[in-house]
Amino acid sequence: MSALTGIRVVELANERIAFAGKLLGDMGADVILVEPPAGDPSRQYPPWLDDEPGENRSLWFWHYNTSKRGITLDLDTGTGKEKFLALVATADILIESEPTTRLANLGLDYADLTRKRKDLIHLAITPYGRNETASDQPETDLTLMAAGGPPWSCGYDDHSLPPVRGWGNQAYHTGCHFAVMSALTALLYRKASGEGQFIDISITAALNVTTEAGSYNWLVNQSTVQRQTGRHAAVNPTAETQIRCADGRYVNTGVLLRQPEQYRNLYSWIESLGLLNELPESVFIEMGANWEGPFDLAQIGTNDTLTAIVQAGRDALRLIASRVSAYDFFIRVQNIGLAAGIIYSPEEVFEDKHFKARGFQVPIHHDDIDRTVxxxxxxxxLPASPWRISRRAPHLGEHNNELFDGD
Amino acid sequence: MTQALSKYRICDFTGQLAGAGATKWLGVFGAEIIRIEDPVREGRWDILRGANPFVDERRGINLGGAFNNHNVNKYGITLNLRKPKAKEMLKEIIRQSDVVSENFSAGVLKKWGFGYDELKAIKPDIIYVSNCGFGHTGPYHEYRTWGPIVQAISGLTFTSALPNQQSAGWGYSYMDHTGGYYMAMAIMLALLHREQTGEGQWVDLSCTEAAVTLNGPALLDWSVNRKSVRETGVNANRSQFIPMAPHGIYPCSGDDHWIAISCRTDVDWQQLASLIDATWTRGFDKEDSRLENQDELDQQLGSWTREWNKFELQDALRERGVPAAAVQKPSERIEEDPTTHAWGLWPSVDHTEIGKVRVDGQPVHFSKTDWQVTKAGPCLGEDNIEVFGRLLDMAKDEVQQLQEEGVI
Known part of the structure; x- marks a missing residue:
């Protein structure tokens, strides 16, 4: 039994919220994707199966719509509305990202729906919230990100280059994470009280509070972080943490070394590579190894010794990196107890032995094309209530008959 | 107002943001979060405790602005788990809790004698949620991570880049925020399972695994079509899959001002072209020509946007139905954007030592059981007397005695 077995979710198809439906469906909820008769536009998004466009070949649609059944309804018609109301009467959760006034105009908003299902949990996920006309303005993942704050903090030391928006639909994902957290919170409350409720979720607000120091530096002392290459945006410039290795690939060395043991291990590594002579600052590594008391990182920049130790640690890692491949650097740095990571592309991490060993690659049989993907x-x-892809993404209207008994 | 999660108590060892962010969510919805810190190291395992930003020139372990931001609505207690008495006290707290949460490196809690088996012996239906970089199994399980390292390993750093440049990556710990979101989900999923079945469980959350799922359709493009992002390269401001051009971040007038513009269709482009009103746009009327000549298009468009104030251009484009948004800097989002104010996104707390300070609120509003920020992040051991009194029935002088003995 999965954690959400027995919970029915009705999802009004929209690319912004498809991921929320997937997250709930993969945990056992019975998710019913409701599309207009022409289908959701994301059925037409690349990439394609074998690079050939066509019906039921969108890998985008496949990815975001696992563990869902699919039906078509035209909410602008009387029959469509009736069927929708009948469906909602059987549902625990509705997730939607409609224009702010559309459901009210159709007579299908929370107040109407609760007449059919008193304890319904209704999640509205919109760009700026249900009460903002800005939510009805055109947007893409990119423009939501710009408005919500992340790109301000992401980019390069060279500010003639534009801020950068990371790939992967992260604005939509972030809105969906808050949608799922909200759904689970509301389900727990419903268990205790028997009550459902309406939940208003703003994607740009979600991004605003997902910027770490970008927001709280301003909130705390009205300072503004500035973007830097490959590391945290900061009010005052910080040293690089992204290092090029001997094979031309990059690693990230993370935060500062802050334990004497880490300096001890680093010192022996440099020694074993025969690089002590090339590192005049090695004396500071030794000092770090013998440091007594806490490493108060707040003193960096004011305490000269501490600053020199931390800098020497960085210089040593840079020197070692110039002699080894990025993967070796990652493994060996980790083996001496320091945090570091190779910068993998998505397919490289997917093929990495650690993730394979944990069962991260999941084969799903597609009965319609008789292929395993x-x-x-x-x-x-969650071993007692496992995550599982229960079915491939639905074809358009695939479950109309199953759910509506032949109409 | 009623609170959604007020029947739950969390015995919380989390810190930094990847863990503390999870229990912050539960706390503002009414769960009782008992945050446990080590008095010997003054809670410095959480590097945010005494770190930037500060409200003024004062420094100290209770003055970190980020720590306060991530730890509202939590009780702060100290336990020196090197001492048997502290372990006994912890056992009693666990016995009265629904969840034990932590984001140490794998195995740390077990070394202290509080692995899942021991927790279960104390409370058979306990939910234990661990959040570490690589999870508790697999070849890398002993490896350590921070947000930027999780992002590096998972592909998210690689796909945040401009052409002919090294990765820009994420200029903050996106995966500390997001790892915390997955941890909050995991805790609530396990609570729902326990409500149904009476069973507890150990949830092994690997932050890098959660991160890899966020690559979107790119992983299927690899597993099905063998399309490698490393081979095709990255221009992160362009549309990754859906054919859209122009699609990018362009300069505006002034120092470091930018605007994001996306044309989803020919209609969007025609609207943008009508505002530009120049002959060069005609060469780009067809989507194919815009996609094929995107470098030139971006250059032409950038020379045009450069003359504009970013907010004026945003408004002009939105009026024409073209997706556009100024790249907002923190002061603009927090002080000037009417939508964040109307939302109540930046509530204030009265911190015992810091004073009055604003924090991140939540991007959701519940009609019946909305979130509430009622308590600032705790000073080290600030709630010892209250929590030990309430849960362990200890008198104030008893608690003070324990402090003198170095137990708390």
Missing amino acids: TYPGAPYK
Whole structure:
């Protein structure tokens, strides 16, 4: 039994919220994707199966719509509305991202729906919230990100280059994470009280509070972080943490070394590579190894010794990186107890032995084309109530008969 | 107002943002979060405790602005788990809790004698949620991570880049925020399962695994079509899959001002072209020519946007139905954007030592059980007397005695 077995979710198709439906469906909810008769536009998004466009060949649609059944309804017609109301009467959760006044105009908003299903949990996920006309303005993942704050903090030391928006539909994902957290919170409350409720979720607000120091530096002392290459945006410039290795690939060395043991291990590594002579600052590594008391990182920049130790640690890692491949650097740095990571492309991490060993590659059989497709696996492992892709993405209207008994 | 999660108590070892962010969510919805810190190291395992930003020139372990931001609505207690008495006290707290949460490196809690088996012996239906970089199994399970390292490994750093440049990556710990979101989901999923079945469980959350799922359709493009992002390269401001051009971030007038513009269709482009009103746009009327000549298009468009104030251009384009948004800097989002104010996104807390300060609120509103920020992040051990009194029935002088003995 999965954690959400027995919970029915009705999802009004929209690319912004498809991921929320997937997250709920993969945890066992019975998710019913409701599309207009022409189908959701994301059925026409690349990439395509074998690079050939066509019906039921969108890998985009496949990815975001696992573990869902699919039906078509025209909410602008009387029959469509009736069927929708009948469906909602059987549902625990509705997730939608409609224009702010559309459901009210159709007579299908929360107040109307609760007449059919008193304890309904209705989640409206919109760009700026249900009460903002800005939510009805055209947007893409890119423009939501710009408005919500992340790109301000992402980019390069060279500010003649534009801020950068990371790939992967992260504005939509972030809105969906808050939608799922809200749905689970509301389900727990409903268990205790028997009550459902309406939940208003703003994607740009979600991004605003997903910027770490970007927001809280301003909130705390009205300072503004500035973007830097490959590391945290900061009010005052910080040293690089992204290092090029001997094979031309990059690693990230993360935060500062802050334990004497880490300096001890680093010192022996440099020694074993025969690089002590090339590192005049090695004396500071030794000092770090013998440091007594806490590493108060707030003193960096004011305490000269501490600053020199931390800098020497960085210089040593840079020197080592110039002699080894990025993967070796990652493994060896980790083996001496320091945090570092190779910069993988998505397909490289997908093929990495650690993730394979944990079962992250999940084969799903597509009965319609008689092929097995490998999907990314669980974001969390709940052994008693496991994550599982229960079915491939639905064809357009595939479950009309199953759910509406032949109409 | 009624609180959604007020029947739950969390015995919380989390810190930084990847863990503290999870229990912050539960706390503002009414769960009782008992945050446990080590008095010997003054809670410095959480590097945010005494770190930037500060409200003024004062420094100290209770003055970190980020720590306060991530730890509202939590009780702060100290336990020196090197001492047997502290372990006994912890056992009693666990016995009265629904969840034990932590984001140490794999195995740390077990070394202290509080692995899942021991937790279960204390409370059979306990939910234990661990959040570490690589999870508790697999070849890398002993490896350590921070947000930027999770992002590096998972592909998210690689796909945040401009052409002919090294990765820009994420200029903050996106995966500390997001790892916390997955941890909150995991805790609530396990609570729902326990409500149904009476069973607890150990949820092994690997932050890098959660991160890899966020690559979107790119992983299927690899597993099905063998399309490698490393081979095709990245221009992160362009549309990754859906054919859209122009699609990018362009300069505006003034120092470091930018605007994001996306043309989804020919109609969007025609609207943009009518505002530009120049002959060069005609060469780009067809989507194919815009996609094929995107470098030139971006250059032409950038020379035009450069003359505009970013907000004026945003408004002009939105009026024409073209997706556009100024790249907002923190002061603009927080002080000037009417939508964040109307939302109540930046509530204030009264911190015992910091004073009055604003924090991140939540991007959701519940009609019946909305979130509430009622308590600032705790000073080290600030709630010892209250929590030990309430849960362990200890008198104030008893608690003070324990402090003198170095137990708390």
